[in-house]
Amino acid sequence: MSKWVIKGLRTGIKTTQYPRKMETASGVSPGLPTAAKGTEKEVQELVFNCPTGAIERSGNQLTVDYNYCIHCFRCKRGSQSPMGWDYGYEWAANTKDSGANRGLGSAFNRSINIRFVDGGACGACISEIEQLNKPYYNMHRLGFFATPTPREADVLLVAGPVTDHMRLPLKKAYDAMPTPKLVMAVGACALSGGIFGPSFMSDAGVSELIPVDVAVPGCPPPPLAIIHGLLLAVKRKSSALLTSSEVRG
Amino acid sequence: MVEASNAVVINGIIVFLSLCGIGIILAALLSNRMNPFGLSLVASIASVSVLLVGGEVLLSGHSVQTELWTLPFLGTLTFKIDRLSALFVFITGLVFLPVSIFSAGYLKRYLNRYNLKTFSIFYYLLFASIVLVLISGDILSFLIAWEVMSIFSYLLVNYEHEHEETTRSGFLMLAMSEAGTIMVILAFLIMAKASGSLDFAALRASAGGLGEVARWAVFLLSFFGFGVKAGLVPSSTWLPRAHPVAPGNVSALLSGVVLNLGIYGITRVNADLLPVSQVGPGLIVLIIGSISALVGILYAATENDMKKMLAHSSIENMGIITAGLGAGFVFAASGLPVLAGIAFIAALYHLINHSLYKSLLFLGAGSVDYAVGTRDMDRLGGLIKIMPWTALFFLAGSLSIAALPPFNGFVSEWLTLQTMLQSSAIHSAGEKIVFALSGAALALTAALAVTTFVKAFAMSFLGMGRSKRVKKVGEVRRSMIIPMGILALSCLLFGILPTYVVPVLDKTVAPLVHEKVADELVPPFFTVDKGDPKFGGAFVSEFHDLGAQVGRSYLPGRGLVILHRGLEKNPVVFAMSTSYTFIVLLFLLGGTFILVKVLTRARKVRRAAAWDGGIRRLLPEMTYTATGFSNPVRVIFNAVFHPSTIEDTKETVAGHFRTAIKNGRKEVHIIDRLIFKPITSFIQSVAVTLAKMHAGSINVYAAYVLIGLVLVLVVQRLLL
Amino acid sequence: MVQSLNKATEWLNLSEISANRWPGKIKVRCKQDRFICHMECDKSIVADVCNWLFSELDYSFASLVVEDLASEQLLTYIFYGGFGNGLICVSYRISNSTTTVPSISNLIHAVDWHEREIEDLFGLVFEGHPRLGDFVLHEEWPEGINPMRADFDPSNPYIHREVDPDWRPLRIVQSPGAFMMPIGPVYSDFAESAHFLLETVGEDVIRIIPRFFYKYRGIEKIAEGNAVEHVILLAERFSGTSAFAHSLALCKAVENISGIEVPPRAKALRIVLAELERLRHHIGAIAGICSSTAFAVATSQASILEEELLRLSGVLTGHRYLFGLNILSGLSIDLADDAIGMLAKNLRGLMVELNKLKKLLYFSSSFLDRLEEVGAVSLEDAVSHGLVGPVARASGLLRDIRKVLPYSGYEKLDFTVPGEEEGDGYARLRVLFAEAEQSVNIINQVASSLPPGSVNAKSFRIAPGEALGWVEAPRGASFHWIRVGEDGRVLRYRLTTPSFSNWHGFHLAAENFAFQDFPIIMATFGLSNAESDR
Numbered sequence A: 001m002s003k004w005v006i007k008g009l010r011t012g013i014k015t016t017q018y019p020r021k022m023e024t025a026s027g028v029s030p031g032l033p034t035a036a037k038g039t040e041k042e043v044q045e046l047v048f049n050c051p052t053g054a055i056e057r058s059g060n061q062l063t064v065d066y067n068y069c070i071h072c073f074r075c076k077r078g079s080q081s082p083m084g085w086d087y088g089y090e091w092a093a094n095t096k097d098s099g100a101n102r103g104l105g106s107a108f109n110r111s112i113n114i115r116f117v118d119g120g121a122c123g124a125c126i127s128e129i130e131q132l133n134k135p136y137y138n139m140h141r142l143g144f145f146a147t148p149t150p151r152e153a154d155v156l157l158v159a160g161p162v163t164d165h166m167r168l169p170l171k172k173a174y175d176a177m178p179t180p181k182l183v184m185a186v187g188a189c190a191l192s193g194g195i196f197g198p199s200f201m202s203d204a205g206v207s208e209l210i211p212v213d214v215a216v217p218g219c220p221p222p223p224l225a226i227i228h229g230l231l232l233a234v235k236r237k238s239s240a241l242l243t244s245s246e247v248r249g
Numbered sequence B: 001m002v003e004a005s006n007a008v009v010i011n012g013i014i015v016f017l018s019l020c021g022i023g024i025i026l027a028a029l030l031s032n033r034m035n036p037f038g039l040s041l042v043a044s045i046a047s048v049s050v051l052l053v054g055g056e057v058l059l060s061g062h063s064v065q066t067e068l069w070t071l072p073f074l075g076t077l078t079f080k081i082d083r084l085s086a087l088f089v090f091i092t093g094l095v096f097l098p099v100s101i102f103s104a105g106y107l108k109r110y111l112n113r114y115n116l117k118t119f120s121i122f123y124y125l126l127f128a129s130i131v132l133v134l135i136s137g138d139i140l141s142f143l144i145a146w147e148v149m150s151i152f153s154y155l156l157v158n159y160e161h162e163h164e165e166t167t168r169s170g171f172l173m174l175a176m177s178e179a180g181t182i183m184v185i186l187a188f189l190i191m192a193k194a195s196g197s198l199d200f201a202a203l204r205a206s207a208g209g210l211g212e213v214a215r216w217a218v219f220l221l222s223f224f225g226f227g228v229k230a231g232l233v234p235s236s237t238w239l240p241r242a243h244p245v246a247p248g249n250v251s252a253l254l255s256g257v258v259l260n261l262g263i264y265g266i267t268r269v270n271a272d273l274l275p276v277s278q279v280g281p282g283l284i285v286l287i288i289g290s291i292s293a294l295v296g297i298l299y300a301a302t303e304n305d306m307k308k309m310l311a312h313s314s315i316e317n318m319g320i321i322t323a324g325l326g327a328g329f330v331f332a333a334s335g336l337p338v339l340a341g342i343a344f345i346a347a348l349y350h351l352i353n354h355s356l357y358k359s360l361l362f363l364g365a366g367s368v369d370y371a372v373g374t375r376d377m378d379r380l381g382g383l384i385k386i387m388p389w390t391a392l393f394f395l396a397g398s399l400s401i402a403a404l405p406p407f408n409g410f411v412s413e414w415l416t417l418q419t420m421l422q423s424s425a426i427h428s429a430g431e432k433i434v435f436a437l438s439g440a441a442l443a444l445t446a447a448l449a450v451t452t453f454v455k456a457f458a459m460s461f462l463g464m465g466r467s468k469r470v471k472k473v474g475e476v477r478r479s480m481i482i483p484m485g486i487l488a489l490s491c492l493l494f495g496i497l498p499t500y501v502v503p504v505l506d507k508t509v510a511p512l513v514h515e516k517v518a519d520e521l522v523p524p525f526f527t528v529d530k531g532d533p534k535f536g537g538a539f540v541s542e543f544h545d546l547g548a549q550v551g552r553s554y555l556p557g558r559g560l561v562i563l564h565r566g567l568e569k570n571p572v573v574f575a576m577s578t579s580y581t582f583i584v585l586l587f588l589l590g591g592t593f594i595l596v597k598v599l600t601r602a603r604k605v606r607r608a609a610a611w612d613g614g615i616r617r618l619l620p621e622m623t624y625t626a627t628g629f630s631n632p633v634r635v636i637f638n639a640v641f642h643p644s645t646i647e648d649t650k651e652t653v654a655g656h657f658r659t660a661i662k663n664g665r666k667e668v669h670i671i672d673r674l675i676f677k678p679i680t681s682f683i684q685s686v687a688v689t690l691a692k693m694h695a696g697s698i699n700v701y702a703a704y705v706l707i708g709l710v711l712v713l714v715v716q717r718l719l720l
Numbered sequence C: 001m002v003q004s005l006n007k008a009t010e011w012l013n014l015s016e017i018s019a020n021r022w023p024g025k026i027k028v029r030c031k032q033d034r035f036i037c038h039m040e041c042d043k044s045i046v047a048d049v050c051n052w053l054f055s056e057l058d059y060s061f062a063s064l065v066v067e068d069l070a071s072e073q074l075l076t077y078i079f080y081g082g083f084g085n086g087l088i089c090v091s092y093r094i095s096n097s098t099t100t101v102p103s104i105s106n107l108i109h110a111v112d113w114h115e116r117e118i119e120d121l122f123g124l125v126f127e128g129h130p131r132l133g134d135f136v137l138h139e140e141w142p143e144g145i146n147p148m149r150a151d152f153d154p155s156n157p158y159i160h161r162e163v164d165p166d167w168r169p170l171r172i173v174q175s176p177g178a179f180m181m182p183i184g185p186v187y188s189d190f191a192e193s194a195h196f197l198l199e200t201v202g203e204d205v206i207r208i209i210p211r212f213f214y215k216y217r218g219i220e221k222i223a224e225g226n227a228v229e230h231v232i233l234l235a236e237r238f239s240g241t242s243a244f245a246h247s248l249a250l251c252k253a254v255e256n257i258s259g260i261e262v263p264p265r266a267k268a269l270r271i272v273l274a275e276l277e278r279l280r281h282h283i284g285a286i287a288g289i290c291s292s293t294a295f296a297v298a299t300s301q302a303s304i305l306e307e308e309l310l311r312l313s314g315v316l317t318g319h320r321y322l323f324g325l326n327i328l329s330g331l332s333i334d335l336a337d338d339a340i341g342m343l344a345k346n347l348r349g350l351m352v353e354l355n356k357l358k359k360l361l362y363f364s365s366s367f368l369d370r371l372e373e374v375g376a377v378s379l380e381d382a383v384s385h386g387l388v389g390p391v392a393r394a395s396g397l398l399r400d401i402r403k404v405l406p407y408s409g410y411e412k413l414d415f416t417v418p419g420e421e422e423g424d425g426y427a428r429l430r431v432l433f434a435e436a437e438q439s440v441n442i443i444n445q446v447a448s449s450l451p452p453g454s455v456n457a458k459s460f461r462i463a464p465g466e467a468l469g470w471v472e473a474p475r476g477a478s479f480h481w482i483r484v485g486e487d488g489r490v491l492r493y494r495l496t497t498p499s500f501s502n503w504h505g506f507h508l509a510a511e512n513f514a515f516q517d518f519p520i521i522m523a524t525f526g527l528s529n530a531e532s533d534r
């Protein structure tokens, strides 16, 4: 067994510095399209090619609604696309449902219990959320803990478009949580249904069923974005926008 | 003073017997519908008279003796109540009172099916015969009362005679009981032969004249003979079969009173008439007691029928009592009268407690059976919402029997275990080992008792109802709840006031061990002064230093049970106080309650269903069953239970579709397996040749025994 | 493999043999070059034909495809053989009004769940199947509405029906006092939604009854009527942890229909990325096994490697889970030669770490105690229940699609298919480690001889038709069957995934076990509900 101790010590600290310092390692985020200005042809093509209708145009100005974007890269990898790309990860944003009275309060700042509900996620979101529990991201250092029962959860983390069969479990989990409680929707599916919903078997996101306080866009959102969402939930970070701002000039 | 006391006692007995007589006449006259009420009324008054008689003798300490009439050849029938008798008489009343009240409601279930007149008549006769057994002063009256008691307890158990199962269990009970009686008769005969008289006093006087072999014979015959009635291993098998078929109120009597008679017999003969003078018999009693306790609780832990479970647990409790007696015998024979006294006190205390909580639990089980119609814990559940009072009192009973403070079971089991630890005073290593093993067995028993009764309460009253019937029922009528309340309250009182019980028991035990131990166990440390010669200076100053006397003028009395060796340094051997624990507990619980109320007064409390993982509906099939709960015990003690088939049978259709997995489990009780199976197979071969003698009717057998008894006595008388 | 080669000769005579056996009732068309043989037969003999393939010729069941065509219904049982034996599609037609068809799951148990699924989704009753209903659609789904029927409108939510209060889940254990421990659908820390009923009489679990499809998103239905490009998105995103493999299978099927030639560089890079995904999945699965035994240091070590691979994927392709790469005719981006060189170099370093971890684990007896003889599946059961992938190979069933139906150039590579015989949790762990090593080996081989050129075709036309695409996904064999209509839109899409195949056999490993071994058995199977529920 002592070999394991040595092995563990040898490995050293792998954990990211975020949120004390920004993470600079590459490959931690797939990035998001920002916005673009282009010729009429380019603009038309981009809007047409976007599979989820995330790109909106006004004139030749394009903005991206992050509720819908699934990082399919079609707007980026086309020939000479004008679409800008941002490799950040602080994407989490408050939603219109997140009122002041739904905050957790300062008592929760450094201790939150999180219950995760899989509303039909593809597994990539779940995998990224699991990374939070692992050395590189280690959410425990920030006072975030996973709990097996919603009875002691402060934050409900939901991924997936919410399939029909998961509606009842999700509602039950939400109802079982004590107040004050927050709901965090993780990933494009949870925000808008992604490419699955709305349909006969999926909703168009979590907010159809229960009020969502924090939205984390991305498909899947990288672990750092989810951490940003958790920090936002306890007001230790500020909110990003769910729609890209227009390109000036 | 003595005269007055005597008058109270004798008049009390006369009143009691006439009440029984009146009851019988009334039962015959009253209609079936009115009978339960009449029974409950008259029997309750009779119980009160019995309580008065017992209480009077216990407190005053005057033995009362009367001679009834003289029979030709056989001598005089005498009644004598000393403190030992009085204690048992008192317990009898204590159990009969609530059970009689309970019967009024409970018997309604038989209204259109069975003749309630006969039930009432049997009931009075049983009551009377039990009291008569306890106050008999000579062999003849004892044995006659004993036989009557055996027969009527059999008839009451057999009351639901329409069931095949009932008759068979009843027969087994009677057969074993008679076998026991014969052994007892033989034991008495040996003693009577030596003394030339049937009077107990004469037997006691001539005890010294008996030889070694005769003493052993008397001990073995009386111990194992009375052991049948007490439900001790190896003659315990009748108990778990008789209980489930008996009506609920009869079960309470059977466990709360009738079993005690076995202990009474053992104590009367082996501690009073012919005191055990050697260590050997004591060790046998100790070992048999410990084994009974362990075997009883193991089967109780895995049993799902409420009443069978309680029956197995009676074997366990009788075992604990017997182990206490055994320890007492060993200490007495080793010249340690103080420890012997403590051991006897522990045993008798446990006897009282067992009578109280066991009859309470049987009444609870009876109420559940009455309301729901099943006693199978696998099919109960969730009753606390429907039967809150029954649940509360059953919980009190469960806490008591699981030996949790502040209830009564704790005190006596604690004393018993502490007594086992005192074996260090004995010199022989072999004896110490026996004590250590017995102590370990008893400790294991106590732990398993907790499991058993957590299961009994949780599986029956908590969670979800596991059968449809559970949802349709309601609480039982008030006349059934109140008696349970009385018993539950008694359990609590006997638990928190041991310092008042111990001195009374001490006086009962003192004549047997020729030593008073009350000052040893419950010293008056509030009032004792430094110079008191009985308590060493070290002992007294230890308490003074601790400030134990600070509250001497406010606190009402002694509250600490303690064993001390008064004259040594560090004199305290063990100490505990349920009285103070109870007070602290009250403050803690009350304080917490108030604190929570104050802290959360601004909060809104939201109640939500238990978290079920988000499934559509949590079904009763998804909750733990009693079998599931006790399965670990079954697995760990597999060697004891020794199930004959553990292979699963699997059924499959269409190649790979498993449709059923069945797990058939057949168990033969360890006692049957190891002792009776070999004997029966031997006897069966012999019996084939003797089969022709059997007439096949139970009444004939009973008659055989009675005739046999009289014949033996006559012959014996003629020989002398 | 020797035995399968002999069978290969027999395969050539398939048409003769079958024509002799069932004269006039079966038509056989074999495409030798593509290893595909079509048998169209009579409804009455379909069970015999399938059983012949399965029991006598050693074919494995791949998928059952039902199509609700305009004038008739077409049922196709697809089988795949050992090395060189190719694929066989056994099909028969029934009228639109037919509602009962023969069940073959008593002969080939691997078909069991396919028949149950089709009963729920198409309303076809498989005569003789003992356990139909309450499968994909749960108890609140209205009776008689079958979502995969052509006339079902998938755009609107359906109306729930009142659940029968007397509805009870199936129970198998009938011992007195037996009860069910429910687990899920919301359970554990970050588990996927699934529900298990553990039947027990206390202590040991006697039998496990899983209830799945909590994550059923109706991918097959919502694909219908969409452009192929959109369906590729569905294929890659219904199971995010094996996105590349599934999108590859679909692309291959469509490329097959339309005769699109994939450039050699794209073929090679597809192998690199597929193996990268397998490597990441296997290391993730190893981390899962370590964590199921509560072995924190080992879990951390494996997780570090997993995250490093995720980052590597991100650097290489822009996406940590390799989304958005497969397109018809190749890949959406080219990977520079030196990027591949960097990958190979990094993987060599990672392999050193992985081997160290392996050695440490194999010598930690407390860890092995929890895996050995836990959740064992026999070879016989693996074959009869149609298990695939590492789970099957741990039980000695060595069928790897990369070898038996090579695609994308796997036939030119030199690699082995690791196998074990015990079929227990430890065997599954060893297979994962060995396969991870093989993946690195494959990537190194490809990286050293990467062909030049473009990675996709500039222009192609999607032709109508139907084809099967197959791939050895990280969790095992996966089959994507697609029919494209005249307008280039998808008419029917059938997805058979390794998780679906292996969950079907999960209960074999989870019979008569100690309750605390449940997460370990789960972890060693390493299955995904997203992949199985679709």
Ligand code: SF4
Binding pocket: A033, A049, A050, A051, A052, A053, A054, A055, A064, A068, A069, A070, A071, A072, A073, A074, A075, A076
């Ligand atoms: S990356 Fe996002 S915005 Fe761009 S085409 Fe894809 S979904 Fe639309």
